[in-house]
Amino acid sequence: MRSTLRPARGGVARARWTVPSLTVVFHPDTRRIGGCARLVDLLDGRGAAVSRLEPVFMDPGALSGEPLAHRSVSRRKLLFEPRGDGVRLQREAGVGVSVSGAALAAPRDLSAEEIERGVVIELGDRVVLLLHRLGPPAAPLPRFGLVGDSDALERLRADIGRVADLPVPVLLRGESGTGKELVARAIQQASPRAREAFVSVSMAAIPSALAASELFGYAPGAFTGASRGHAGYFAQAHGGTLFLDEVGEAPPDVQAMLLRVLESHETQPLGSTNRAKVDVRVIAATESDLDADVREGRFRGSLLHRLAGYQIALPPLRERRDDVGRLLSYRLAAELKSLGELRRIADLAGPDPWLPASVIAALARYDWPGNVRQLCNVARHLAIASRGGRPVHLQEFPPGLFGESMTARLEPPSGAGPSRRRTPADTSIPSNGELLAALRSNGWRTSATARQLGISRTTLYKLIDRHAAIRTARDVSADEIRRCKAACGDDLEAMAAALEVSPRGLLLRMRELRVD
Ligand SMILES: Nc1ncnc2c1ncn2[C@@H]1O[C@H](COP(=O)(O)OP(=O)(O)OP(=O)(O)O)[C@@H](O)[C@H]1O
Ligand SMILES: [Mg+2]
Structure with a gap:
């Protein structure tokens, strides 16, 4: 019988043809992490198999590849058979396999939706794979300092390349920690303004009363005590790029001021009669739903249209799980290097590794509400907790890194419930005590505190507002x-x-x- 497991087109955001594929989330030889194998036979109704000897996994960024080839992976096969729109997994006797955190004893059918979301497969006790869907290999694009090779990240790189050299304003939309600031800097770096200023300003941090003087500056003598005058953010960014972070948080009067300067390309410092031309490329970012804010009267539609010369949506990490292994190994290497223990990467290939594959598999199943920033925090925790080569355990993760309890949050998913993003009511948000401790240990600096807690500054301000014992x-x-x-x-x-x-x-x- 011919299979119906055909190339899928998954809606507007996934306009390319995709194929069931396996990506290496973890391999004791960390250079193999991120390699992938497209199981094209499944499209023709034929079965596919994974063992120590097959298939060939193309190494990240290379035109060649090799099978998993690790002694912990059996020479016997894990079989993939097409079943309707999904896949049946079945193991030959003696093959040790876990699927979504549960040992595979009997054949297991995976639906198309499960595969679309990504299914974590542990082979033996050392190799972790992700079964998901991939488009055809893309022509290599400039990397723009972004780690990851998922289809979603390739689309992001293509977007950056398309818009960077144009003078249009760009609006970046994405959840907290998805890399909006990184992408804003990448656009600036790839633009003709690369050598000019990049000025970043969080609209959530400017009090309404000071917005005009912060954005447009003030002239000497504009008010008592203003003896020297002050160049506003627009003037500082003249010739370069102004990054308006968390633009959805701008108070209404600030929105009106922004609109005026974006339309006239002129600013007028407080207390000055001179209007000055400014040449600034604006990149704005938001994690809120600005269209809803416009509908509900919280954000000016005309400003949204001005800011959104070109829009780029940044994918949440749970929609590109195949990048988890790549990002984790990149961040782990950076953290180990800063501890002076980079050589420990090689210990992962040894018999008793400090980072068990089961921990990596749990991380690959996790939803990452704080996205890449949260993953960076976890990598730092893993590197420090394992200092000197001590093995890390899931049960030891502190509350706050993942919410109440790491293990509860990383249980194998029981059903196909919709993915969630973090809201201030979420249990993964720090408690009042954690919030206060983090603010104190970071000298009350909001960016550093937000970074430590794995939350955005917007969320941090909301938490501070709600905390009775913290004032601003x-x-x-x-x-x-x-x-x-x-x-x-x-x-x-x-x-x-x-x-x-x-x-x-x-x-x-x-x-x-x-x-x-
Ligand atoms: N693709 C990526 N490759 C490497 N590092 C990344 C990537 N995406 C994000 N990061 C890192 O994750 C962290 C968060 O990124 P960034 O600050 O740009 O996110 P953001 O969307 O602006 O978050 P927020 O909305 O919370 O301000 C940074 O340390 C950044 O360097
Ligand atoms: Mg940011």
Whole structure:
């Protein structure tokens, strides 16, 4: 009987033909991680098999490849048979295989939807594969500093290449931690403005009262204490690129100011009668649904259209699980290097590795609500927890890295429930105590704290707002600042630590209150 397992077209975002494929998530020889094998025989209704000796996995970025070839993988076969739109998995006697975290005893049917999402297969106890769908191999594109070879990442690279040299504004949409800032910098680097300024400003961090002076600057004498004048972000980015991060958080009056400057290409510093032409390429980013914000009156439709000269959607990590192994090995190598223990990568090939394949398999099954940033945090944790070569265990992961309990969150998926993204109500959000501790240990710097907690700055601000014991610089009075200034001898960092507010917020508050 001829199979119906045919090349799939999966909606608008997946316009290319895809084939059931296997990608190496983990292999003791870490150079093999990321290699893939397209199981084209399945498309013709024929079966396919995986063993130590077949199929050939093309090495990442190479035109050649080889079979898994590791002694922990049996010479006997794991068989893949087409079944309707899905695949039946069956093992020859003696082959040790787990599928989605459960040992494969009897034949198991995987639906097309499961394969689309990605199925984690552990072969023996050392090799982890992902069964998923891949498009045909793409012509190599510039990498733009982005790690990953999934179809979704290749589409992202193609988008960056298409728009970089054009003078149009770009709107980057994507969940927290998907790499929006990295992509903004990649566009700038690939543009004719590569050697000019790249100015990054978080619209969530600018208080409405100071927005005009922050964005457009002020002239000397514009207000008491403004003896020197100040170039705003637009002037600082003149000739280069201005990255408006978290643009959906811009208050309404700031939205109006942005619209004006984007339309006129002119700015007027506070207290100045001169309007200055500015030549700035704007790249904006948002993790919120701006179309819904426009419908509900929170965001100006006209500003959205101005910002979205070209839109790029950044894929969440759970939709490109085949990149988990590649990103993890890249980040692990970086973390081990900074610990001076890079040689430990080679120990993964040894008999008793510090990073068991079962941990990697669990990470490949995980949903990654904090995306690549969360994965970077996990890699750092793994590198440090295994210092000196001590093996790491799933049960040991601290709460906060993955939410309440690592093991609960990494249980094999029971059904095909929809993937979730992190919201402030989610249990993977840090508790009040963790939030306070992280702010203190990072000197109340919001970017560093958000990075440590694996959340976006927008989420961090929301959590700070909801935390009764944490105030923001906006709540600090002029008197309190003066007293603290006298005690701390003008040292901004020390003042921020004493007042328990962010140094940048404090600086803005001092300017606002004219306490210089
Ligand atoms: N494809 C990638 N390759 C390598 N590193 C990546 C990739 N994507 C993201 N990262 C890293 O993940 C972290 C988060 O990326 P980035 O800050 O650009 O995300 P973001 O979308 O701006 O997040 P947020 O919305 O929370 O601000 C950074 O350390 C970045 O270098
Ligand atoms: Mg960002």
